[in-house]
Amino acid sequence: MISEAEYSKFVPSVATNLGIDLNSYKPQQMIRRLDGYTKRKGMSLADLGKLIGTDKGEALQLRDFMTINVSEFFRDKHQFELLQKKALPELLSQRSRLKVWSAGASHGGEAYTLAIMLSEMTRGKPHDILGSDLDKTILKRAADGGPYSAADVRAVPAPLLKKHFKAVDDSYYVSDEIKRGVRFKEQNLLKGMFPSDLDLILCRNVVIYFSDDAKDILNKAFHKALKPGGWLFIGGTETLHKADELGFERVESSLYRKTAASARLERAA
Ligand SMILES: C[S@@+](CC[C@H](N)C(=O)[O-])C[C@H]1O[C@@H](n2cnc3c(N)ncnc32)[C@H](O)[C@@H]1O
Structure with a gap:
């Protein structure tokens, strides 16, 4: 599992490259989601933090993953x-x-x-x-x-x-x-x-x-x-x-x- 220290180092990269301030989100849930994401990608969180700074496609993909767009008409x-x-x-x-x-x-x-x-x-x-x-x-x-x-x-x-x-x-x-x-x-x-x-x-x-x-x-x-x-x-x-x-x-x-x-x-x- 990603450590809190690794997560803290990742937060500024998300703010700069995705415009999302992770300090306003619950860390445990974000860490759990990112853990699954980085495992599927086969990379560390530090590498993902660097990658989203250079690869726009990866940045957009991560943004899509983090925003969770599930919705439907007349939901509930x-x-x-x-x-x-x-x-x-x-x-x-x-x-x-x-x-x-x-x-x-x-x-x-x-x-x-x-x-x-x-x-x-x-x-x-x-x-x-x-x-x-x-x-x-x-x-x-x-x-x-x-x-x-x-x-x-x-x-x-x-x-x-x-x-x-x-x-x-x-x-x-x-x-x-x-x-x-x-x-x-x-x-x-x-x-x-x-x-x-x-x-x-x-x-x-x-x-x-x-x-x-x-x-x-x-x-x-x-x-x-x-x-x-x-x-x-x-x-x-x-x-x-x-x-x-x-x-x-x-x-x-x-x-x-x-x-x-x-x-x-x-x-x-
Ligand atoms: C699960 S969907 C909910 C959609 C709809 N409200 C519904 O209930 O079906 C959550 C949406 O919130 C958006 N979202 C998450 N954080 C946000 C933020 N800080 N500002 C604006 N939108 C945000 C996501 O991009 C996503 O499209």
């Missing part, structure tokens, strides 16, 4: 149903055009799921939906609206699949209307500026490898980025620790609402 369908029943009607009763951010959007399935749900609920009216990820390769597929495999779309209800997707050979693409409704951009959640005045943030299955400190900073930034009464939708296996302290109330297991009291405190600060 039950939770999307709760979003549709609880959060969206409440938000749509307050304003007709919603501002939504899928943070860690991977191939775009999550952001497009939202676009499909909102298109159905508001009869094709426009909304502002942004998908972001730090992985450029996967973002290209998101922006192209596909191709998606049968596995990627397996949870899409049949009538919605027929209505909002085009089948090309063995793959699927979202319809032009749905594609036009979502914009994608590269963004590292651990750096840079966040969008503001959001009604809904989806950040699901992204922070599982983040350190507790990084999660805490991110959740505070999410709270700030939401409008009063805005919602945060997290992954099915995740919990928002110290939700009250952050200024969120838990409505369902994966759904949190920014409290009015915390919004007032924010305004007064």
